[in-house]
Amino acid sequence: MSKRQVAMVMDLNKCIGCQTCTVACKTLWTRREGMEHMLWNTVNTQPGTGTPHHFEQMGGGFKDGKAQPGIRPTVEDFGKAWEFNHEEVFNGGKNDISLAADGGKYGKGPNWDEDQGDGQFPNSHYFYMPRICNHCTHPACLEACPRKAISKREEDGIVLIDEDRCKGYRFCQEACPYKKIYYNEQEGVSQKCIFCFPRIDEGVTTACSRQCPGRVRFVGYLDDPEGPIWKLVHKWKVALPLHSEYGTEPNVFYVPPLSPPKIDDEGNPTEEPRIPTEYLEYLFGDRVKEALETVRIEREKSKRGEESELMDLLIARKWLDMFGPFQNHPRDAARMRPIPANRQGFKNPLGGNDPFSSDEDMAALNGGAMGDSKPAGVSPIKFFTKDQYKNGGRS
Amino acid sequence: MRTRRVNDVASLLEPGAAGWDAAGFEPVAMMPAPLAMQPTEYIRVKWEGREYGSDPGLKVASVHDGKRWVLCARWSGVSPSGIDFPDAIAVALPVRNDPPLILMGMDGAPIQYLRWQSNKPALRSIVATGIGHSENGPKMAAMSVKAHTNGEQWDVVMSRSLGGEGEVAPLLAGQKTKIGFAVWRGANEERGGIKAFSIDWIELALDA
Structure with a gap:
């Protein structure tokens, strides 16, 4: 058990699926050999199969406190990093060549079903859901590792893999129910999101949160009553963990998406939301209705011109307030120490x-x-x- | 188990060397490493009721020439390439203080392992002081490994220098020590403690 827990809240009402977070993370952390297929941060269209594809059917986690068997996602499940024939297309001197991934034999990419969603017009619907390692309070990966290669930092609960201790057994991949651990075949070790701990150590928020144009991501300590995380998770209770039934106590939380009303056969709006509440409950548990209702009530207050702490928080009028104690500029931190x-x-x-x-x-x-x-x-x-x-x- | 002395081991460094047939292969009884001893609940749950560590029919022979010790191991079960986990064998030798083989040693009583796996060209030296407590071991002169398969059987020849000091398990001409074995079948996803092992130490006597 760590002394404190750093956490993240993602407001799904604001995510536009631009993948800037994905690119920020990819650029910063996963450019070594063997990491080509790794996206420690992913953004998927929901309803959808997610990344890796169908991860919700791959097992792991805990049930009634007991570890559950899981399977390892393959590189194909995660989505290969395709190689394109750019040279052939642009410099090959042939007119009949088209751009093709992996010689036209490509499999699924990491976001294969982007913008597909569900439902029939006029009730088709989707939303975007970013995911990182949940840095769980009860990490299945840590408990599965026979090498004690995975640890949870006492000062902030960030879960890290010691690549020198890791022998590539991949029990962690099987045990993680969120399937956010990748395997580096070149180096023979498992690798995953590190919650940008070298930045956190310098008071700088994560790259994915700082780069997000939509102001989707809040970062801070779970027990800090002055910070955004405590307010959204504990005070307003509008931020919920993904699949809490997996039993790992994840520390990434989501503000579930509101949606416009479902349209009936006559073309009139109904009382039902277009994104089925049952689906949101499948993802975020049975507190979804309460969370959505709270957001809706506070939004109405704000519309009437009344003050709403929750709306002010979610709107993120002051960008840096989203990051709790991690508001330092990376450049300033770099002046003190080099950025890793x-x-x-x-x-x-x-x-x-x-x-x-x-x-x-x-x-x-x-x-x-x-x-x-x-x-x-x-x-x-x-x-x-x-x-x-x-x-x-x-x- | 006996290590015979020969004039020169150089001709026996290849798995298919004719001299090995006269070296006197001895069978090694093996069994699955007990599920109860697997270090994490996840592994015990995952492998409960699933077969692993089946006896690979391991046979070994060894020789030395006063400078170098060479062991040839033969066993059945060759996994296809391109799968997640390799076939592998480890040879265990006690470093000092009579370490328990089944526990992979303990504090103050380390075991040195020589490990070969089918997806790596080199022989690894590992020192363990308990389950889940292994580190890179000392490098030794004349460490080498060569492997051959006919598609059904592995023939692996590994060698190291005689001697022993520090964390190098002693192998000395004319003296006795102990030896143990573990075999992993990659096609069955065997890795870590999921393996066949040789139950307890086997006495190993090196000719003078």
């Missing part, structure tokens, strides 16, 4: 043509969007050794 970009051994296939190939550009990228207007290159970026990385980004 974890690019050891990374060979950029684009070479000098990569718009983010230089350290200065990486600095700008790490510095974040959202109006950070200082010029790039103000701080030197160093790439850490594996030992420095393991040591929380400290040399």
Whole structure:
């Protein structure tokens, strides 16, 4: 049990499915060899099969406190990183070549059913659901590992894999009911979201939350009554865990999506929401109705011009307030210490043509969007050794 | 179990070397590592009622030439390539203080393992002081491994130098020690403690 728990709330009413979070994470953390298929952050269309495909049917977690068997997702289940025939198309000198993934033999990508959703017109519906490792209070991965390679940090509850202890047995992949652990075949180790712990250590929020254009993600401590997490989860009770029945006590929470009314056969709006409440209950449990009703009531108050702490919170008028104690600018943290970009051994296939190939550009990228207007290159970026990385980004 | 002395082990470093047929292979009885001893509840639940660690019919022979010790292991069960887990064998030798084989050693009583797995070209040296407590072991002179399969049987020849100090398990001409074995069948998803093992130490006598 950790002393404190850092947590995240994602407001699904605001996610536009732009995948900026996915790219921010990918760029920062998963560029080593063997990580090509890894997306520690994913955003899927719901209802849908998710990533990895059909992860909700892959088992793991706990039932009545007892570990449940699970299966390992394959690379194909996660969705391969396709290789495209760009060279052939653009420089091959043939007119009859089309762009094709993996020679036209591609399987499913990580977000195969994007924008498909469910329902028939005029009641078709979908919403976007981002997912990261839930940094659970009762992590099935940690408990399954025979090597004690997985630990939960005492100071903030972040769950980490020690890649030196990991032997690639992949019991963690089977045991995680959310299937957010990947396997690196090149290095023979399991890898997953690290909740940007080197940034958290410097008071900087995660890359996925800082880069989010929709202001979807709140970050903070679960027990901080001044922070957004405690207010959304405990005070207003509008943020709910995904599949709490998996028994791992996840620490990523979701504000479920409101939806416009369902239309009846005559074309008139009904009292039913277009996204079936039963589906939201399947995802977020039986407190969904109460959470949706709270959001709806507070939204009406706000519409009437009355004050609403909840609406102010969810609207996120002050962007930095979303991040609790993690409001530092990554550039300022980099002035004190180098930002661990974890690019050891990374060979950029684009070479000098990569718009983010230089350290200065990486600095700008790490510095974040959202109006950070200082010029790039103000701080030197160093790439850490594996030992420095393991040591929380400290040399 | 006996390690015969030969003039020069160089001709026996290949799995198919003719000399191995005269080296006197001895069978090793094996059984599944007990489910109750698997270190996590998840593994016990997952493997409850599922067969693993079936006897691979392991046979071993070993020789030395006063400088180098060479062991040939043969067993049945070759997994196809491209699956999640490799076929593997580990040879256990006590470092000091009579470590319990079934517990993979204990504090102050380490076991050194020489491990080969079908997806790695090199022999690994590992030192364990208990289940789940293994680290990279000392590198030794003359460590090598070569493997051959006919599609049904593995022939693996591994070697290391004689001697022993620090965390290197002692292997000395004219002296006795103990030896143990573990075999993993990759096609059955065997890894970690899910394996066949040789139950208890077998005495190993090296010719003078």
